[in-house]
Amino acid sequence: MKILLLEDNKKLNDTITKRLKIKNYNVISFTDGADAYEKITEGFSCFILDINVPNVDGINILKKIREYYKIVPVIIISGSVELDVIKQSYDFGCNDYLKKPFFIDELEIKIEKLCNIEDNNIYFDDNSYFDFKSATVVIDNKETRLTKKEKLLMNLFLSKKNQVITYETIENYVWEGSFVSLESIRSLIRRLRKLLDKDYIQTVVDTGYIFKIS
Incomplete structure (x- = not known):
């Protein structure tokens, strides 16, 4: 822990x-x-x-x-x-x-x-989860290590599951308040979507994104 x-x-x-x-x-x-x-x-x-x-x-x-x-x-x-x-x-x-x-x-x-809670792994579904400890995503037994910004974005999504995350919130959290273009945010989202290989990340038009899991 x-x-x-x-x-x-x-x-x-x-x-x-x-x-x-x-x-x-x-x-x-x-x-x-x-x-x-x-x-x-x-x-x-x-x-x-x-x-x-x-x-x-x-x-x-x-x-x-x-x-x-x-x-x-x-x-x-x-x-x-x-x-x-x-x-x-x-x-x-x-x-x-x-x-x-x-x-x-x-x-x-x-x-x-x-505090003795085994919460290193956060599951999206039965075969998919994010491991906080190693900063890896596991999808159907395939393990992928995330970059720093990918990890921060996953932290943000999983701390606010099924909630709308605005572009401004992503900028403040992932880029730690530094200015970033909308295209850079979208590029990071595309990379993470490709890694996840499933439609967890949904676009909220003109606002941001939502990480949708049951």
């Missing part, structure tokens, strides 16, 4: 990371909120966020996570005891809140309870 850890206290960050790696978790750790913010779309199964960190705070990162991942567990770890801060964390979709100081065992228990 791949975990994103954001904790600006280097000693605590190292301690948590070492303990979780002993459990064979794949931990990607950050001490700066801006660095963590850039990586949240990279297929994590669990997020552990401190609130008061440099540049981008944990609440804003939590809000961004929930734009793309509705069900991936988020655990907040914070020294704040302010009711407004705790309420805000839950309002924006955290699954649990752990007040500092805490025993690492407490955090491990929460991770095992909330």
Whole structure:
């Protein structure tokens, strides 16, 4: 399981990371909120966020996570005891809140309870799925590794299955806010359609696309 850890206290960050790696978790750790913010779309199964960190705070990162991942567990770890801060964390979709100081065992228990979900493979149908861990699409036992932009587009489609995704949303997510022509978006869609070999991606005229699965 791949975990994103954001904790600006280097000693605590190292301690948590070492303990979780002993459990064979794949931990990607950050001490700066801006660095963590850039990586949240990279297929994590669990997020552990401190609130008061440099540049981008944990609440804003939590809000961004929930734009793309509705069900991936988020655990907040914070020294704040302010009711407004705790309420805000839950309002924006955290699954649990752990007040500092805490025993690492407490955090491990929460991770095992909330995050130990085998969700690396997301199925489109009985014979087709996307593997977040390896960034591959498997169609009828044929495996194809995706490029970075293809992977980001699949992440976006699968986080918003059966919902209309606008050209602007694709531009902001896949090209990370950089300007891109409509033709470049269409070219990426054509490549992904060819890889999938089935009519999952449907065009919504003058608006964008929808990834249609049951």
